[in-house]
Amino acid sequence: DIQMTQSPSTLSASVGDRVTITCRANQTVTGWLAWYQQKPGKAPKLLIYRASSLESGVPSRFSGSGSGTEFTLTITNLQPDDFASYYCQHCDSYSLSCTFGQGTKLEI
């Protein structure tokens, strides 16, 4: 089974900062990599799909990159609304077996 490992688990930053969250797979994935933001008590929100495609309506300060086994989510010019938890996720295009990373909490 594919496992996704995020780092760091917790990230402290300030408004205006640039931060990067990494997601590593234990085997090569085909680029079907997504990133979500979740705030307490709310459903996750899709930010990035196919590793680097920005979901409609998501601010351009969010960007994704990577391929193979290593992917990153970068947030530039952090805003107060960005302090939340972030998850990566992969679904195998054939089996549709999906996996989430364990999450990264971005705190002030």
Add this chain to the structure above:
Amino acid sequence: EVQLVQSGAEVKKPGESLRISCQGSGYRFTNYWIGWVRQMPGKGLEWMGIIYPGDSDTRYSPSFQGLVTVSADMSTSTAYLQWHSLQASDTAIYFCARLQAGKAFNYWGQGTLVSVSS
């Protein structure tokens, strides 16, 4: 407007059965995979399983295979997640979500809180 609306919070006792629902609207329900995701208190997201309502093709995470049943009713555009015998460890929020062509979940239900306690 695409919407996934989930059934309300449930309080159950260990050993009881339960089925929660997720009704889709604003799109052709039969044409998109619907997945279920668990979030235990204070923990991360766990993928449980997924169903294609058009033909009821269903896939499960090995961690949940045999523990839950995913189903769908095309006539009511509703997906279901069912337990035959709940345990206290099933206490969690359960989300349904629609899978887009890019293999990401772009629409989510509001979540259903399931509490299991004696």
